[in-house]
Amino acid sequence: MVRAVRAAELAPTKFAFPIQARQLKVKAGKTTAVDGLTVSLGAGVHGLLGPNGAGKTTLIRALATVLRPADGALDVLGHPTGTRAGLRELRRHLGYLPQEFGFYPRFTVREFVGYMAWLKEVPKATVPDAVQYAIERVGLADRADVKMKTLSGGMLRRAGIAQAIVNDPQILLLDEPTVGLDPAQRLHFRELLRELSADTCVVVSTHLVEDVAAACTDVILFDAGRLVFQGTPAELMAAGDASAPGDSPTERGYSTLLARHQNAEKGAR
Amino acid sequence: MISGNHVSAEALERYVRGEEGFIVLEAHLESCSLCRAKLTEAVAAKAPHVTRLINDVWSRVDTSMPAGARQRRWIPWLATWATPAMQPWFGMTVLVAALAWVLDHVAMRDSGYPAVLLLAPIAPVLAVAASWARGADPAHELVAATPRAGLYLVLRRTVAVMALVMPTLLAFTLLEADIGAALWMAPCVALTIGTLALGSVIELTRAAYVLIGLWTASVIIPSLVTGVLSEALEPASLPDWIVAIAVCGAVLVTRADAYCRLSRQA
Numbered sequence: 001m002v003r004a005v006r007a008a009e010l011a012p013t014k015f016a017f018p019i020q021a022r023q024l025k026v027k028a029g030k031t032t033a034v035d036g037l038t039v040s041l042g043a044g045v046h047g048l049l050g051p052n053g054a055g056k057t058t059l060i061r062a063l064a065t066v067l068r069p070a071d072g073a074l075d076v077l078g079h080p081t082g083t084r085a086g087l088r089e090l091r092r093h094l095g096y097l098p099q100e101f102g103f104y105p106r107f108t109v110r111e112f113v114g115y116m117a118w119l120k121e122v123p124k125a126t127v128p129d130a131v132q133y134a135i136e137r138v139g140l141a142d143r144a145d146v147k148m149k150t151l152s153g154g155m156l157r158r159a160g161i162a163q164a165i166v167n168d169p170q171i172l173l174l175d176e177p178t179v180g181l182d183p184a185q186r187l188h189f190r191e192l193l194r195e196l197s198a199d200t201c202v203v204v205s206t207h208l209v210e211d212v213a214a215a216c217t218d219v220i221l222f223d224a225g226r227l228v229f230q231g232t233p234a235e236l237m238a239a240g241d242a243s244a245p246g247d248s249p250t251e252r253g254y255s256t257l258l259a260r261h262q263n264a265e266k267g268a269r
Numbered sequence: 270m271i272s273g274n275h276v277s278a279e280a281l282e283r284y285v286r287g288e289e290g291f292i293v294l295e296a297h298l299e300s301c302s303l304c305r306a307k308l309t310e311a312v313a314a315k316a317p318h319v320t321r322l323i324n325d326v327w328s329r330v331d332t333s334m335p336a337g338a339r340q341r342r343w344i345p346w347l348a349t350w351a352t353p354a355m356q357p358w359f360g361m362t363v364l365v366a367a368l369a370w371v372l373d374h375v376a377m378r379d380s381g382y383p384a385v386l387l388l389a390p391i392a393p394v395l396a397v398a399a400s401w402a403r404g405a406d407p408a409h410e411l412v413a414a415t416p417r418a419g420l421y422l423v424l425r426r427t428v429a430v431m432a433l434v435m436p437t438l439l440a441f442t443l444l445e446a447d448i449g450a451a452l453w454m455a456p457c458v459a460l461t462i463g464t465l466a467l468g469s470v471i472e473l474t475r476a477a478y479v480l481i482g483l484w485t486a487s488v489i490i491p492s493l494v495t496g497v498l499s500e501a502l503e504p505a506s507l508p509d510w511i512v513a514i515a516v517c518g519a520v521l522v523t524r525a526d527a528y529c530r531l532s533r534q535a
Contacts, residue, residue: 064414084526091416102407104353107344115348119415119422145340163411 015078017042018171018201019063023072026055026062032070033058035225045197047216047233048205049254055225056205057099060175063203064096077170092121095169097160099176099205105149109140109159112148116163134166135159139188153180161189165196172202178211190215213237213250221257228261276304278311285311285319351429354406358396362434365392366441382498385441387489390456391481393427393434394464398477400426401468401528419529420521427461452502455510460484462517469524 019041026034033055048056061067062074065081074081079090103112113131122130135144138158143151151159157180164172178186193215196202206212212219213233221229221236229236233250240252244259276294284294285308298304312319351359369384399405401423412418435454442453460480467476488499500506 066410066413084529087529088416088419091414091418094414096411096414098410101411102409104348104408106353107348108341111341111344111348114345116411116415118345118349119412119417121416 013078015075016040018077019203020075021072022074024062024069024074025071026058026067027070028055028058028067033225034062036072037222037225037227039220039227039230041201041203041218041220043197043199043201044217045193045202045204045215046218046220047212048203048220048222049209049212050207050222050228051258052207053224054222056207056222057175058225059222060096060173060203060205061098063171064094064098064173065091066096092167093170095164095167095172097157097164097174097177099179101160103148103156103159105147107148108145109135109148109151109162110144112159113163113166117166120167122167130166130168134162137165137192138162139185154182154185157181158185158189161192170200172196172200174202174204176205176207178206178208186211209246209251209254210248213248221254223258223261224265226261226265229257275301276307278307281308281311282315284308285315350425352400352406352408352426354408355396355400355426355430358399358405359430359433362392362396362430363437366438370441370444382492382502383442385438386453386498386502387492389438389442389453390460391484392438393430393457393461394477394481396430396434397427397461397464398468398474400430402474404474420525423465423528427465431458431461452504452507455507455514456501459510459513459517462514462521466517466520466524469521469527 017040019039021037021039024034024037025032035055037059048059050056058067062069062081063076065076065087069082077090077093079086081087081090107115110131113134114127117127117130132141132144135141138161140155140158140162143155148156148159157177161174161177164174178189181189190211193202193204197217204211204216213236216233219229219231219233219236220227229239236253236257237249238253239257240246240249240254241256242252244252244256246252246255276297280291280294281304284291298308365388366385369388372384403409406412412422435457438453438457464473464476464480467479470476471479488501492499492502
């Protein structure tokens with residue numbers, strides 16, 4: 001697909017990191033699900049790891065500009081997300097796959113992805129090509145004209161990823177994208193992540209430690225709304241005690257760091 | 270080789286015979302449909318073996334490709350106006366109007382004014398609210414993170430609701446020979462825009478409930494109890510409704526940002 005390069009794309013960026021959070025607090029209902037998070041994310045695949053209820057989904061929703069920060073600052077592509085100015089421009093460069101994403105069962109995959117492309121203000125002339133490309137990238141080309149209700153769980157998830165990447169986003173937020181994918185699809189998905197990570201800031205939330213080790217350039221370990229650890233998968237592996245529970249070095253690193261953090265929290269109280 | 274702005278016939282001929290490959294010529298062909306047309310003629314006339322080859326390739330490609338699925342062209346267009354999630358609300362609105370009409374004619378209600386008139390102004394309100402409610406649209410979470418999320422999209426969906434509701438109501442009221450459309454149309458538009466204006470302050474669904482409640486309490490119930498049509502639906506109150514439309518419209522425009530607002534909590 002040939003596309004023109006706009007002046008805006010060549011303009012120097014005015015921010016150091018696509019995602020920058022300082023003392024970020026986000027509420028989910030009445031509880032503060034993200035509590036004083038300070039983190040900077042550049043290009044690459046960032047694995048957001050943590051136990052259930054750690055605040056992963058809330059953080060992703062705040063990054064997707066669906067939730068407003070309750071306190072602190074969250075800059076995405078240089079736009080402060082707490083304000084409304086510039087929000088529309090920012091959202092053009094976002095790709096977002098919620099954990100449970102709703103869809104219209106009678107739409108075909110192509111219609112669904114095309115509808116999302118319209119919502120994301122993809123230029124009308126390029127929509128059909130962009131839709132086809134996104135669907136092919138997730139390996140769903142043979143099902144492109146099949147109704148969504150007939151798809152299996154893994155295929156639905158891939159359709160969800162297709163809609164997330166249809167606008168060629170600079171920031172891609174994926175909440176539990178590997179749920180429901182079989183091992184072969186998982187490998188394919190990791191490859192796609194690697195492909196995207198060259199020029200995109202990808203944030204993938206997961207509770208599957210092996211996904212992180214295999215596909216992420218950076219790990220963010222997160223518990224009860226607080227940052228526990230940020231580093232490379234290798235550093236996560238190195239942090240593990242031999243005696244810690246887990247079947248792989250990554251899992252041992254995960255449980256060691258988490259246990260250490262939880263003990264420190266208890267001690268502080 | 271390229272005379273004027275186009276490829277000369279002689280150069281094209283040499284190109285077709287494969288005597289020379291011209292990068293410049295090919296670059297020009299890519300952007301010039303006129304010269305491509307000339308090339309097609311030249312190929313057909315001078316190089317039948319190329320034509321045979323191309324036809325052969327096409328026929329093989331045709332048989333090896335699966336038949337393309339039929340695309341529904343109207344669905345992508347329609348989706349930009351109304352989501353499938355709005356369908357049941359459309360149905361409900363039409364049903365309410367139909368019920369009011371049945372009430373008048375089958376139940377032989379004898380009060381001098383039709384029940385359709387009482388219900389018409391609130392008919393589109395719920396459908397409008399449902400078009401932007403988190404609970405009513407499964408894709409709301411996806412939509413909320415897109416650039417189009419905002420007043421523009423809400424208004425587009427409102428227009429879609431009105432485009433269906435207004436003709437339906439008009440049809441039912443025209444069945445009653447003696448009522449003018451303006452009687453209910455002005456309050457109908459006012460309540461719809463009022464819902465959107467109030468919805469920019471409180472949640473849209475709640476705004477719809479508030480206005481439906483107010484209308485029921487101040488117009489429907491008194492009219493039913495006293496048997497006299499409320500003043501709000503008399504021609505004399507038309508200017509008031511127009512003022513209300515203008516005020517609500519102004520509020521809506523100034524509060525437009527609220528519709529791309531991020532919710533503080535889910």
